[in-house]
Amino acid sequence: MKIIIQRTARLLDDYFKVDEAIVSYERFDGTMTPPIRRLCFERGDSVAAIVFNRDSRKVILIEQFRYPAYTKGDGWLIECVAGIIDAGETPETALRREVREELGYDIDRLNPIATFFPSPGGSSERVTLYCAEVTNVGKVASGGGLADEGEDIRAVEQTLDELREGLEHGRFRDAKTLIAIMWLLNRPSAFSRGDAGTAHG
Numbered sequence: 001m002k003i004i005i006q007r008t009a010r011l012l013d014d015y016f017k018v019d020e021a022i023v024s025y026e027r028f029d030g031t032m033t034p035p036i037r038r039l040c041f042e043r044g045d046s047v048a049a050i051v052f053n054r055d056s057r058k059v060i061l062i063e064q065f066r067y068p069a070y071t072k073g074d075g076w077l078i079e080c081v082a083g084i085i086d087a088g089e090t091p092e093t094a095l096r097r098e099v100r101e102e103l104g105y106d107i108d109r110l111n112p113i114a115t116f117f118p119s120p121g122g123s124s125e126r127v128t129l130y131c132a133e134v135t136n137v138g139k140v141a142s143g144g145g146l147a148d149e150g151e152d153i154r155a156v157e158q159t160l161d162e163l164r165e166g167l168e169h170g171r172f173r174d175a176k177t178l179i180a181i182m183w184l185l186n187r188p189s190a191f192s193r194g195d196a197g198t199a200h201g
Contacts, residue, residue: 017042105138
């Protein structure tokens with residue numbers, strides 16, 4: 001379907017970017033819309049993973065302060081490990097870096113879940129989501145995030161039953177984490193036996 005971009009402009013050029021566009025696009029009946037102003041929040045693509053320790057049979061999530069969430073209530077969220085993909089990185093390379101920085105583990109095995117737009121009406125960000133499997137011998141650092149980036153991250157270990165209970169009681173409020181938990185809980189027999197991995201890192 002036809003799209004006409006009349007002009008674009010960058011309104012904010014900081015750590016995050018905001019672009020303005022005047023666009024027309026083809027309607028489903030074949031006619032064109034009048035010129036419409038649209039804004040795009042550009043923060044880069046990101047990668048995330050729910051981390052499963054095959055030795056302890058537990059999922060490792062993280063807890064940290066999120067100022068934007070604080071503006072709507074409690075700012076401490078329990079989430080998957082996640083981070084922005086830097087220039088020149090693949091999603092897998094970025095994820096391995098983030099898991100080591102935030103949890104101190106080297107990833108043993110990766111299972112792709114999905115790539116999706118968390119907020120396509122306002123942002124161009126895509127999230128590539130995995131289940132990352134680790135083992136006790138892969139614990140090579142203390143984790144906790146990068147102090148020079150203001151990170152203060154706490155690991156949260158939960159069994160599959162605890163995840164299910166938390167889901168039922170609305171304890172998880174981050175979208176990528178909800179997607180990952182529901183994906184994982186849909187495969188309980190595989191992850192209870194430790195033979196879930198199909199993609200090796």
